[in-house]
Amino acid sequence: MYKHDKSREMLPSTVAFRLNGDYAVFSAPSLAHKYQLADSSRRRAPMRLVDCGAYLGDTIVAPARNAFHFAAVAAFEPDSANLTQLQQHVCTDCHTGCFPCGVSDATT
Numbered sequence: 498m499y500k501h502d503k504s505r506e507m508l509p510s511t512v513a514f515r516l517n518g519d520y521a522v523f524s525a526p527s528l529a530h531k532y533q534l535a536d537s538s539r540r541r542a543p544m545r546l547v548d549c550g551a552y553l554g555d556t557i558v559a560p561a562r563n564a565f566h567f568a569a570v571a572a573f574e575p576d577s578a579n580l581t582q583l584q585q586h587v588c589t590d591c592h593t594g595c596f597p598c599g600v601s602d603a604t605t
Contacts, residue, residue, distance in 0.1 A: 513547060543568035549600045552579055554587035576598040 515524040543566045547555050551572035560567070570593040574580045577597065584595050 545569045548572045550574065551583055551595070554583045557587045557593075569596070571596065573600050574599060589601070 507523075510522045510524070514520065538545065546557065546567050546569075548554075550569065551557065551574040554572065556572055557567070559571060563572065570587075572587070572593065572595045573581060574583050575598055580595060580597050587595075
């Protein structure tokens with residue numbers, strides 16, 4: 498049913514949570530691989546990423562640590578302080594664009 502062992506392991510906890518609402522049924526998350534499991538399958542062609550609310554670029558940088566390559570990245574960050582750091586840390590690739598705007602008419 499699930500391709501990865503971790504997904505199969507989480508199924509009983511997810512069902513238990515849905516039935517009783519108790520977060521304690523989940524194991525602690527892995528902070529090392531919070532956006533991409535190291536053993537996840539790789540696409541043959543480089544991917545394109547649109548990051549809405551890019552913050553400091555953590556969603557962009559994390560997959561790169563696991564040898565993922567993006568052909569292009571469009572990062573949207575409306576907060577000027579975050580945008581400055583985002584541009585310094587991840588927007589040096591010629592295929593990366595950082596945009597000083599949000600993508601919605603409301604914050605969540």
